[in-house]
Amino acid sequence: MDLRALKQFLHLSQTLHYGKTSEAMHVSPSTLSRSITRLEEELGATLFERDNRTVVLTQAGRQFREFAEATLAHWQELRHKLQNDPIELRGQIRLYCSVTASYSFMLGMLTAFRTRFPNIEVVLETGDAAQAIQKVMDDETDIAVAPRPDHLPNPLSFQSIVETPLEFIAPIIDCPVKAQLSQNPVPWSQIPFVVSEYGLARKRLDHWFRSHSLKPHIYAQVAGHEAIVSMVGLGFGVGVVPGLVIENSPLKNKIERIQTDTVLEPFDVGLCVLNRRLQDPLVNAFWQTAKDLGDQAH
Amino acid sequence: MDLRALKQFLHLSQTLHYGKTSEAMHVSPSTLSRSITRLEEELGATLFERDNRTVVLTQAGRQFREFAEATLAHWQELRHKLQNDPIELRGQIRLYCSVTASYSFMLGMLTAFRTRFPNIEVVLETGDAAQAIQKVMDDETDIAVAPRPDHLPNPLSFQSIVETPLEFIAPIIDCPVKAQLSQNPVPWSQIPFVVSEYGLARKRLDHWFRSHSLKPHIYAQVAGHEAIVSMVGLGFGVGVVPGLVIENSPLKNKIERIQTDTVLEPFDVGLCVLNRRLQDPLVNAFWQTAKDLGDQAH
């Protein structure tokens, strides 16, 4: 039994659905299935009564849930205590995130961190999310907020915070683009697109174009999702940005989301760090604080 | 954090000695070292203050020990409860062990088992320990007591119960052998040996002969350690048997241990089972009961 199995069990005991839980825990259904099976073997008791259609907690499962909750809480509490107690950490830590992130969840994260480690100075740099991974790899920052890449480079660790859909947005003001969009079918290959210069969002969009056999009309390539929102808001074309960016944008009411036949794979936004940088107590402190915050959310 | 790490930590917190603990936990010192390091990383605190000469528990370590003890106890208690509750197990389970084992620890084991599962019928066969592994492999018995082989066959699981040294024994009564043994140096190649026909004890002894460049004088090959004790007691020669067998032998006062320059690698006596047989709830019940007993001993 390890803590990951415990977390998975707890989540599953709430959803009662392998698919949902496995997705939330970022493992495949098969892995989750085997995790639970292992747990049951070690325990010598069945935790879930499952038929391929329904999953229900057994009596044993209910009892185990209490144990799991208590143990997990106990562990986290202890970890906090031990991290605060021994040495009053001092120093500097470098963070990198997009403007949107700094507006949204980064605020809560930093407050929690400052409360726990008031003597660590935080240097926060904002910039294009597409560069975040590279910044970490080059050790130009300690921890960055980034969308989880399709293939995580080996020396990196990732910890997800929130998932947000990638959405198509269009201007609300009257402009040529608006007219084109109201046609049926929509002449996608003629519509001007405002896209990221590079990065995961660009990759996903390119994939979407290919799978629709479209040769897109790229009107502008810009760096940073926020800039895309601006240009779209001004009526230059259609863009694709994470939902989070839309919600936190001051131009929110100048644009609208548009539906498409297929949905782009959502962004899994989280923290990214170079494994070896976790040796540094300061970096580790931030990483663990974030982890605690995440665990509480579940 | 998993339970194994917890057990290792607890043991180490008592011995304060990596070598001792790693041996007791059946892992190499390096593995233990890494286990503890991992634990410390996950926890973000140092558990042991160690210099290559001394190991002491830190303040954090003391706090963590309480957590570890509580968690482990909690887990085991729950496992007991869950294993008893759901179904009253009935049926038959086949055990195989040596006569010595049945006299010594097997008694306690069976009592614990009968208390917990009064409706499981135990069929206990006694015989030569050297055959135990084979009996399990051939599925002629469910669980056997055996010395841990140098290389455990893959489909088998092993759980150790007790370690016992392999000792040289000689008759006490006056006989030719006794005279030879009192010479200096001892003429090993002329002394008659009473040895196992096959099995791990034989293997270890052969190895000892080779490493001393001796061509042994084998007087008799017998099956079963108990028989060796008998023949040695009667003055037929010198033998090698596990300490446990000596202590439980009615002929204990007819023989004496003799010292040699190098000591034979001790026997690690424990339970052995075919992995797939653990699917059977009855077999699993016994296996887990034994595990609980072992955990309590620590």
Next chain:
DNA sequence: TTTTTTATTGCAGCATTTGCAACATTCAGT
């Protein structure tokens, strides 16, 4: 019946863990 949903299993690839051996460090004894 066919389709859809969803947990499980075979299998191959891969990451983690393991143990050995070499190393570093400290202490005891000369």
Next chain:
DNA sequence: ACTGAATGTTGCAAATGCTGCAATAAAAAA
């Protein structure tokens, strides 16, 4: 001070175990 023994850690190759994909099984819905 020097040598030798004891002991925790680290580099590295090998093995073990875990993971995800794809196929499967089973049951409900259409």
